[in-house]
Amino acid sequence: MTTLLFTHDSALSHVSPLGHPERVERLEAIKAALAAPGFAALARREAPLADEAEVLRCHAPEHLAAIKAARPTRGWSALDADTYMSPGSWEAALRAVGGAEAAVDAVLSGEAANAFVAMRPPGHHAERDRPMGFCLFGTVSIAAKYALDHHGLKRVAVLDFDVHHGNGTQDLLWDEAQAIFVSSQQIPLYPGSGHADETGAHGQIVNLPLRPGTGGAEMRAAWAPALARVAEFGPELILISAGFDAHRDDPLGGLNWTEADFAWITGAICDIAAETASGRVVSCLEGGYDLDALAASVAAHVKVLMERGQ
Numbered sequence: 296m297t298t299l300l301f302t303h304d305s306a307l308s309h310v311s312p313l314g315h316p317e318r319v320e321r322l323e324a325i326k327a328a329l330a331a332p333g334f335a336a337l338a339r340r341e342a343p344l345a346d347e348a349e350v351l352r353c354h355a356p357e358h359l360a361a362i363k364a365a366r367p368t369r370g371w372s373a374l375d376a377d378t379y380m381s382p383g384s385w386e387a388a389l390r391a392v393g394g395a396e397a398a399v400d401a402v403l404s405g406e407a408a409n410a411f412v413a414m415r416p417p418g419h420h421a422e423r424d425r426p427m428g429f430c431l432f433g434t435v436s437i438a439a440k441y442a443l444d445h446h447g448l449k450r451v452a453v454l455d456f457d458v459h460h461g462n463g464t465q466d467l468l469w470d471e472a473q474a475i476f477v478s479s480q481q482i483p484l485y486p487g488s489g490h491a492d493e494t495g496a497h498g499q500i501v502n503l504p505l506r507p508g509t510g511g512a513e514m515r516a517a518w519a520p521a522l523a524r525v526a527e528f529g530p531e532l533i534l535i536s537a538g539f540d541a542h543r544d545d546p547l548g549g550l551n552w553t554e555a556d557f558a559w560i561t562g563a564i565c566d567i568a569a570e571t572a573s574g575r576v577v578s579c580l581e582g583g584y585d586l587d588a589l590a591a592s593v594a595a596h597v598k599v600l601m602e603r604g605q
């Protein structure tokens with residue numbers, strides 16, 4: 296058993312306007328970090344192009360059509376105040392979905408113990424009918440639905456430790472009794488949702504608001520009981536929305552997590568996966584906007600996945 300890395304150069308062709316924090320250099324920093332000798336054992340795969348119909352597992356046909364129609368032939372098209380498409384964005388977004396689904400296939404077939412999908416644009420802000428917050432498609436939610444509907448799993452978990460609330464994932468999984476969604480986020484912060492009283496149609500959504508300026512101790516105290524609830528739910532697969540913008544050096548977030556905190560939460564999630572899901576974890580990149588902090592945090596995250604995947 297091993298850890299798989301899914302990525303594709305199309306993620307470098309999703310180009311944002313100058314000065315935009317969600318930029319090509321993020322993926323270049325991650326690629327450089329994972330090229331270090333310590334990651335030689337990481338098995339690497341190209342993220343395949345998802346069929347367009349896969350997007351419809353979570354989104355309205357009108358949403359897919361609108362994103363397709365917004366593809367620019369040059370420059371950018373603005374979908375909202377901070378969400379853009381360049382000519383390469385369509386393929387990149389479809390390969391982000393394809394990579395997440397291929398990662399689900401790989402861990403469910405036993406080809407790999409776990410996987411990290413290093414693609415952009417990110418996905419956890421995209422709602423059923425609208426792109427939002429740098430995100431076009433709800434990648435991790437689509438992968439969760441794929442695991443349930445295509446592979447026939449009965450219970451999956453989606454765990455989101457990005458500093459921003461996964462409002463898109465919450466929207467897409469609100470009615471899904473077979474998916475538990477746990478999200479920690481700084482409040483107040485964009486997008487403004489993610490309060491503890493937002494609990495889903497079946498009480499299967501758990502929001503963990505964190506106060507600005509708090510660090511690893513508060514994060515661990517919030518996540519420990521939530522992870523116990525996940526264990527009780529008994530997921531057969533755990534998906535992670537892995538955002539690294541809760542890092543203390545991140546320019547968009549106001550939390551004080553360190554690489555050690557990302558390693559801790561990764562290990563804690565792998566513990567639950569070992570208990571209920573035969574260790575099966577698929578982690579998808581979300582945010583993280585300080586390049587050095589992002590590279591170091593992804594390295595810490597993937598290192599734990601590799602240790603647990605052996």
Ligand SMILES: [Zn+2]
Pocket residue numbers: 457458459538540581582583
């Ligand atoms: Zn974020």
